[in-house]
Amino acid sequence: MNLEPKPMALSLPSSHRRLLRPFAGVALSPPPIWFMRQAGRHLPEYRALRAKAASFFDLCYTPGLAAEATLQPVRRYGLDAAIVFSDILVVPDALGQEVELVEGKGPRLDPIRTKSDLARLQVDATRTKFGRVFETVARVRRELPNDTSLIGFCGAPWTVATYMVGGEATADQGAARLWARTDPVGFGQLVDRLVEASVEYLAGQVAAGADVLQIFDTWAGALAGEELERWVNAPTKAIVERVKERCPALPIIGFPRGVGAQVTAYAAQTGVDGVGCDATMPLEFIARELSGKTVVQGNLDPALLAAGGVEMERQVAKILAALADRPFIFNLGHGILPQTPPENVAQLVKLVREGK
């Protein structure tokens, strides 16, 4: 597959896309806004669409359906970005690991736990499945308003590995942490495969029309110190460097959920252009510790959005007061909860746009 970067076919200079401006150092007012998991179960139109696909992966791999899922929240809320409808487990699935995604129940994978299990992963095999996601990206780009960004994404190698090794979502990521401690060389080979596949996956999404990328590291907070540097920061840096070799100007956001004060080292060591902050990160800390070079994205508690009302309004005002004078993208601290009333999301967008 030819994944050389193509010049982006834009009819407007990219700076007309509001999401890109913070990455040029602009403290945009009101800030651009999009939401993690903005497409999905909280939307009635998504639930209707989901019923048309036999499985969650079928939805991800059917470009007509996945493009529609991607566009739904942008149409409803008028957001500054779409994010391609997909899942972080597309990468292990494309690599040939058996993955079953039971929506609402979490994933089940045939676990990979030793160096010899790695033989089951076929980097060459990713072409077909990745290709379907790239087609979704291309379709969405054609249908999306030109001033709306399209975010491509992947899971970070560490987080994806926790599922590949654990075989399911685990409370403590024990199986992956164990392999990393027992046989760091073997585990490192898994991480290297994931770096390689993720670079292809991200670069392909860019070639198809994504103009911003995000690397989701949901379980980064399970690690600390040297382990965080080795399994989170270093592989993320490798992905960032290799994607930027192909697409130098393309902004990359990292989302190292749960790392707390270690976010400063994450930003410095990975070279990401923006950092997603979870809702546990105090605003004063974010404002003080992340340099103005790093775009901050976050960090409203998704439960506060689901609840709505004055408490939400109050917290939105606090976030804007603390972060609006720096390059900033409004988002949640994690994905939208399925129980969230769409009216609350619309209300939140209005609040942020009105600068309240």
Next chain:
Amino acid sequence: MNLEPKPMALSLPSSHRRLLRPFAGVALSPPPIWFMRQAGRHLPEYRALRAKAASFFDLCYTPGLAAEATLQPVRRYGLDAAIVFSDILVVPDALGQEVELVEGKGPRLDPIRTKSDLARLQVDATRTKFGRVFETVARVRRELPNDTSLIGFCGAPWTVATYMVGGEATADQGAARLWARTDPVGFGQLVDRLVEASVEYLAGQVAAGADVLQIFDTWAGALAGEELERWVNAPTKAIVERVKERCPALPIIGFPRGVGAQVTAYAAQTGVDGVGCDATMPLEFIARELSGKTVVQGNLDPALLAAGGVEMERQVAKILAALADRPFIFNLGHGILPQTPPENVAQLVKLVREGK
């Protein structure tokens, strides 16, 4: 049920129990040592015992079997404390919520999500099931060497609520966080019930022979700021105060997993005597931020114990160097992983006892 504290029937003064000495301000060398989840699946003798009970709860509620499970790791490793073999979901089970514990698969509960669901919880009903745990405690105390402590425990209201409301282990504790945000009064009533039941449960364990208590708050790290204060710190403080009214001298350890830098506020606001530190907490931070009044417990990465070898030895040496000159209890940063070879645990105990 008469839960007035009885004078502890000791043939030795309690200060002969090594685990108690840090709570008297002593920096004991070598430090006392025990492990979270020391009883359980990593032990072949536990797996044989487990096969005798129809279910995990059957094991918890059969004092003969539960006492044996409690004693097994003390016999094998010569630890300074036993911890009663039980589960944090004994409290919702005793309150009448339907709880199924599928070992290795995680719990399934009939979720409680509204104020009206609270009517299903019967504080009066706890007597029978709690009584079986108290009988286990009493049996263990009779069989345990007199210089070995016996730790009673409960889950913190917040963590227990995340299971009661979510109906299962959840990655983001979304359902509980949502209820807390949407209807803090109703959620507060659930938390109040849990405080009340936990006080009865802990005081009963003390009356039966426990000489230290631990409050496990596995999901404390999902909250921050005011929410952490309201749903973690305040209910924990209420439990600590009410248990100490009945048993003033009894040390209580809190384990607010994942709270990072907020551990200082946790220690100050809850009044716990000791704080369990997870493995992500940097040693320099612990040494600097937690005053000598607070006993520190922790914090070897359980994956490092499961892996064993020189990396484990190196980290043990670092922990001892950083924390051995203050009141300190050696433990892990979370529970022993089921994959842990018992030889590694024995080796760790030896290392700590030799002060290496």
